[in-house]
Amino acid sequence: TTADRVVSTTDGITSDFITRYGGKDGKFITITNGYDLDDFRDLKVVGHQTGSRFRIVHAGTLGMERNPERFLKAIGELLKEDDTMRDHVELVFVGQNTPFRDGRTIEDYIAQYDLTNNVRLTGFVSRKVSLEEMAYSHLLLLIIGDVPPEESFIYGISAKMYDYALAESPVLTIAERGA
Secondary structure, X not given: OOOOOEEEOOHHHHHHHHHHHOOOOOOEEEOOOOXXXXXXXXXXXXXXXXXXXXXXXXXXXXXXXXXXXXXXXXXXXXXXXXXXXXXXXXXXXXXXXXXXXXXXXXXXXXXXXXXXXXXXXXXXXXXXXXXXXXXXXXXXXXXXXXXXXXXXXXXXXOOHHHHHHHHOOOEEEEEOOOO
16 A cells, blocks of 8 residues: 555456555556576477377476366376376476375375376476476476465466466466466
């Protein structure tokens, strides 16, 4: 309420702030996220992977509402139906993983859905390594999660979408409707 200007990354956030705090003309503005082409110029891996495994990469933090359980369950069921596919699918989760709202961890789901030999967890890595992992994928996975309306961050756009766009792989998104 005391700021001269408030910058948001989506029109949805800007509109919400105007509604919540009153719209003093020009106080609330939108500047969208973007990317820096220089970050992609010197990557060790350029282009899509051509190896024998279909490589699905999620880059970024998972935890709380950003939960891959539905996705891991679907992949687990697919591999259970056709065990020969186990040698052809690789899931890579790049970044930090913390417990989810249900108290479980990604390792719990990996074990539950029998995906131990198909999943690689990198943990925290540098931005450059993360971009290389994205560039070396067949499919990128974006999980926004199910956020209760009272927690209101549902109308944001994940900044990783801009990096994903430059990686030039298709993106599978698990999210609520909205920005």
